[in-house]
Amino acid sequence: xxxxxxxxxxxxxxxxxRGIDLDIKAGEVHAVxxxxxxxxxxLAAVLxxxxxxxxxxxxxxxxxxxxxxxxxxxxxxxxxxxxxxxxVEIPGVSxxxxxxxxxxxxxxxxxxxxxxxxxxxxxxxxxKNLVEIDSDLTNRSVNEGFSGGEKKxxxxxxxxxxDPRLSILDETDSGLDIDALRVVANGVNxxxxxxxxxIVITHYQRLxxxxxxxxxxxxxxxxxxxxxxxELAHExxxxxxxxxxKELDEQ
Amino acid sequence: MSNNNLTQxxxxxxQNHKERLLDNSSQIxxxxxxxxxDAFKKSGIPTVKSEAYKYTNxxxxxxxxxxxxxxxxKFSGNIEELFKCNVEELDTYTMFTVNGKFIGDNNPGAxxxxxxxxxxxxxxxxxxxxxxxxxxxSALIEKDGVIALNTMLxxxxxxxxxxxxxxxxxxxxxVNILTAENDILVNRRDLIVVEGGADLRLLFCDHTIxxxxxxxxxxxxxxxxxxGTLDFYxxxxxxxxxxxxxxxxxxxxxxxxxxxxxFSLNSGIARNNVFVDMNGLHGENHISGLTLVDKNQHVDxxxxxxxxxxxxxxxxxxxxxxxxxGSGAFTGRIYVAPDAQKTNAYQSNNNLLLTDTAxxxxxxxxxxxxxxxxxxxxxxVGQLDEEALFYLRARGIGKDEATILLxxxxxxxxxxxxxxxxxxxxxxxxVEKRFRGELDKCDSCIVCADINKVMNDLSGx
Numbered sequence: 001x002x003x004x005x006x007x008x009x010x011x012x013x014x015x016x017x018r019g020i021d022l023d024i025k026a027g028e029v030h031a032v033x034x035x036x037x038x039x040x041x042x043l044a045a046v047l048x049x050x051x052x053x054x055x056x057x058x059x060x061x062x063x064x065x066x067x068x069x070x071x072x073x074x075x076x077x078x079x080x081x082x083x084x085x086x087x088v089e090i091p092g093v094s095x096x097x098x099x100x101x102x103x104x105x106x107x108x109x110x111x112x113x114x115x116x117x118x119x120x121x122x123x124x125x126x127x128k129n130l131v132e133i134d135s136d137l138t139n140r141s142v143n144e145g146f147s148g149g150e151k152k153x154x155x156x157x158x159x160x161x162x163d164p165r166l167s168i169l170d171e172t173d174s175g176l177d178i179d180a181l182r183v184v185a186n187g188v189n190x191x192x193x194x195x196x197x198x199i200v201i202t203h204y205q206r207l208x209x210x211x212x213x214x215x216x217x218x219x220x221x222x223x224x225x226x227x228x229x230x231e232l233a234h235e236x237x238x239x240x241x242x243x244x245x246k247e248l249d250e251q
Numbered sequence: 252m253s254n255n256n257l258t259q260x261x262x263x264x265x266q267n268h269k270e271r272l273l274d275n276s277s278q279i280x281x282x283x284x285x286x287x288x289d290a291f292k293k294s295g296i297p298t299v300k301s302e303a304y305k306y307t308n309x310x311x312x313x314x315x316x317x318x319x320x321x322x323x324x325k326f327s328g329n330i331e332e333l334f335k336c337n338v339e340e341l342d343t344y345t346m347f348t349v350n351g352k353f354i355g356d357n358n359p360g361a362x363x364x365x366x367x368x369x370x371x372x373x374x375x376x377x378x379x380x381x382x383x384x385x386x387x388x389s390a391l392i393e394k395d396g397v398i399a400l401n402t403m404l405x406x407x408x409x410x411x412x413x414x415x416x417x418x419x420x421x422x423x424x425x426v427n428i429l430t431a432e433n434d435i436l437v438n439r440r441d442l443i444v445v446e447g448g449a450d451l452r453l454l455f456c457d458h459t460i461x462x463x464x465x466x467x468x469x470x471x472x473x474x475x476x477x478x479g480t481l482d483f484y485x486x487x488x489x490x491x492x493x494x495x496x497x498x499x500x501x502x503x504x505x506x507x508x509x510x511x512x513x514f515s516l517n518s519g520i521a522r523n524n525v526f527v528d529m530n531g532l533h534g535e536n537h538i539s540g541l542t543l544v545d546k547n548q549h550v551d552x553x554x555x556x557x558x559x560x561x562x563x564x565x566x567x568x569x570x571x572x573x574x575x576x577g578s579g580a581f582t583g584r585i586y587v588a589p590d591a592q593k594t595n596a597y598q599s600n601n602n603l604l605l606t607d608t609a610x611x612x613x614x615x616x617x618x619x620x621x622x623x624x625x626x627x628x629x630x631x632v633g634q635l636d637e638e639a640l641f642y643l644r645a646r647g648i649g650k651d652e653a654t655i656l657l658x659x660x661x662x663x664x665x666x667x668x669x670x671x672x673x674x675x676x677x678x679x680x681x682v683e684k685r686f687r688g689e690l691d692k693c694d695s696c697i698v699c700a701d702i703n704k705v706m707n708d709l710s711g712x
Contacts, residue, residue, distance in 0.1 A: 048645050052637075076647035088642040092660025101656065102646040109647070141660075142642075158646065 007058035018222035034219035044170040048082035077109035081164035083155040085171040090142040127160040131187040149180035156187040173207035185210030205237035258295035277375040287402035294396035306580035307551040312494040317436040343424035351439035365414040374410035389500040401470040405440035413449040422452035430460035441471040445479040452482040467495040475507040505531025513540035529563040540569040541665040544577030551580040564595040573609035589620040598628040
């Protein structure tokens with residue numbers, strides 16, 4: 001589904017990603033871990049099309065298409081979803097209007113009929129239950145005055161509404177208490193299917209107790225330096241990142 | 252600081268038409284005319300060298316040649332047949348002016364007893380006591396050369412009187428139409444009186460039909476007596492060859508409430524002078540504005556709120572979205588008199604610049620002579636939030652659509668101030684259309700009517 005080759009990216013002339021290679025197949029969950037500043041969030045931002053970052057070389061194929069040649073909205077309409085580490089508050093744009101616009105733009109792109117008002121509301125109701133989001137929140141402006149936990153739940157709620165094929169969860173666990181973490185993880189697990197895939201970006205292992213990955217990658221200084229099964233996450237939880245840094249620095 | 256040649260031009264205009272002006276007006280109005288003439292000789296047309304008109308050059312439009320409308324006959328067709336509101340939800344008593352002259356045949360429907368509405372010229376003759384009490388009391392001729400000029404030249408406009416305790420069920424809508432074959436100067440004069448405990452909702456829609464140039468110098472005086480309420484809305488959608496100086500001079504008595512909302516959607520140059528005198532304890536007002544400019548349009552909102560007595564509250568919220576080489580200005584003067592303790596005065600001015608060539612000047616001016624007051628002001632000039640834009644795009648919303656959503660989000664706070672639900676919905680739609688570039692500057696009337704039909708019918712008159 002996703003094929004990243006030798007991806008380099010920079011911001012303000014400073015190189016952050018220094019040659020990423022990654023393959024993700026449908027039905028898989030990959031965890032990308034790593035110490036602070038290793039480039040995890042940059043990878044997420046570059047995949048979603050944030051123009052603040054400049055891709056200096058490399059390729060990314062999404063279902064055979066050149067992902068890097070697409071605008072952020074085209075990527076989203078093709079089925080890529082980024083759950084933001086810091087969801088943006090947008091006063092004056094209602095959640096309902098926002099989601100209806102997003103869904104209908106997606107439908108238009110896919111040459112499908114727009115949702116009727118009643119079907120849209122029904123979909124909202126169903127998906128709200130999935131992520132246990134407070135009904136009141138969807139009557140407000142996008143993320144405005146939401147708590148940290150509510151913002152993260154809202155990201156997963158949007159993910160449920162848009163039904164992406166590839167989801168990138170950027171530090172979705174940060175700032176969550178244990179109950180909110182479970183709710184968010186349950187939501188993600190319920191959305192898992194054989195025909196979609198998830199990238200979980202996290203600093204800590206605890207989210208991976210709830211969302212069990214097929215593969216774990218360690219990102220360090222802009223490169224994937226280690227890939228293994230889910231046991232790698234446990235190892236990192238116990239021993240931290242220092243041993244990997246040490247191992248690399250010795251090489 | 253005035254321009255002598257320009258001043259002389261309008262002195263001559265007055266002298267040439269004086270006889271006719273005097274013949275067509277009531278005695279009280281004519282007494283002011285003479286005084287205004289003297290005041291104008293001293294003040295002239297304000298120039299950009301004066302603080303008040305620093306950001307808007309009105310000398311240039313005044314120096315152009317216009318055919319005088321002072322001599323033109325009143326429009327005599329039946330405008331009700333020509334001009335129908337196609338927005339059924341907006342149920343109003345509707346009236347019209349054409350080039351500043353009230354359309355006499357128009358009957359706004361069954362109004363509550365005692366309510367007087369009509370043309371200023373005619374009503375001033377019929378109700379001298381009201382005119383004597385209020386005319387020229389709020390728009391002082393010494394204050395501004397354009398007030399003096401209007402008082403000197405204007406004959407007609409709107410006259411609205413709502414007696415004590417009367418609350419007309421429907422809003423009153425006044426459609427101010429500009430249409431002519433040549434470039435014209437229009438002087439419109441309105442008088443609005445809301446007596447004690449009365450409640451009036453009033454909507455002014457300013458439109459152009461023909462494509463020639465217009466210079467409008469309008470003065471509206473509004474009085475809200477004890478415990479009275481005036482909800483005033485001004486919707487401006489005129490073509491780019493229009494220059495309008497709209498002066499709104501309000502006086503408020505105790506416990507009165509004034510809401511004044513200015514939606515400047517289109518015009519070449521628009522200057523809104525909004526002056527409010529709070530003269531009675533526990534008066535309250537909310538003055539707001541939404542300005543949308545693009546191309547080379549220019550809108551200057553100039554506000555002055557005077558807290559002359561204690562324990563009043565004023566709130567100002569003005570927002571502008573400026574595109575292309577559009578420009579704007581905001582001046583918000585708040586005056587708190589020496590004994591006006593317990594004053595609450597709040598002011599906020601936010602501006603969104605969409606291009607590098609758009610320009611905004613913001614001037615909060617607080618003049619406070621009392622020590623126990625709460626006053627705040629804030630002015631911001633910024634650009635679209637890039638993070639919010641990316642967030643929306645990352646959900647599949649195209650860049651253009653996302654930009655419109657964010658512009659609307661910026662504007663919605665002002666739209667939320669509208670207290671007539673059907674009007675709020677209309678303006679919401681209009682603003683969105685304007686952002687999409689679908690609102691035609693030349694000929695569309697939004698809240699009311701098939702203006703193309705009106706244009707065709709009027710051209711045959």
